[in-house]
Amino acid sequence: MFKIIEKEEIHTIIPLVEKLNDYKISVNVLKGRFNEMVTQNYECAGIYDNDTLIGVCGLWFCTRHYSGKSVEVDHVYIDDNYRGKGLGKDFFTWIYNYVILKGYESVELNTYVNNYASHKFYYNEDFKILGYHFLKKL
Numbered sequence: 516m517f518k519i520i521e522k523e524e525i526h527t528i529i530p531l532v533e534k535l536n537d538y539k540i541s542v543n544v545l546k547g548r549f550n551e552m553v554t555q556n557y558e559c560a561g562i563y564d565n566d567t568l569i570g571v572c573g574l575w576f577c578t579r580h581y582s583g584k585s586v587e588v589d590h591v592y593i594d595d596n597y598r599g600k601g602l603g604k605d606f607f608t609w610i611y612n613y614v615i616l617k618g619y620e621s622v623e624l625n626t627y628v629n630n631y632a633s634h635k636f637y638y639n640e641d642f643k644i645l646g647y648h649f650l651k652k653l
Contacts, residue, residue, distance in 0.1 A: 517609040520555040520561045520571075528561070530570045531592045560613070561604055562593065569594040574614070582621040586614045589624070591633070607640055639641060 520528065525531030529545050556577060573589035588610065593603055614622065625648045626633045 516563045517606060519563060519613075520559045521566075525549045525553050525559060527568055528559055529589075531568065531571050531594065532590050535590055535592050560606070560610060562597075562602065564597070569597050570602065572606065572610060574610070576614075576617070576619065582623060584619045585621045585623055586610075586619050587623050587625075591624070603636055604640075620635070 526546055526549065527544060529549070532545065533540075533542075556575060558576070560572045560574060561568050570591075570593035572591045575587040575589055577585055577587070579585045584590045593606070602641075611622065622642075623645075624637065624642065626637065
């Protein structure tokens with residue numbers, strides 16, 4: 516089952532988000548950041564197997580000059596035990612339909628350079644590479 520995670524339940528995604536990064540961010544820092552994120556143009560979709568959260572995808576809503584009303588998907592993760600079964604494709608179909616109903620016209624994302632499995636998935640979903648993502652920590 517796919518659904519938007521209620522703001523009050525946002526911390527339930529932290530165990531899955533922690534698996535995304537090679538570097539470690541403390542749980543307290545993640546809680547603080549997600550508390551702030553849910554006050555911005557952010558929602559988080561979840562995949563549930565009964566009552567167990569097995570996948571997540573953050574959704575940032577904005578308008579961009581080059582893509583119009585756009586949703587940037589963020590921190591996409593599906594538990595290892597549920598991969599390779601078509602769940603990612605079904606999840607993204609659900610996300611596309613959800614954001615279209617909200618009046619959005621494009622989806623964009625970043626993915627880690629060494630995450631080759633995600634590259635293949637996004638190519639198969641007809642995403643195109645438009646540029647590079649740069650980050651400078653201050």
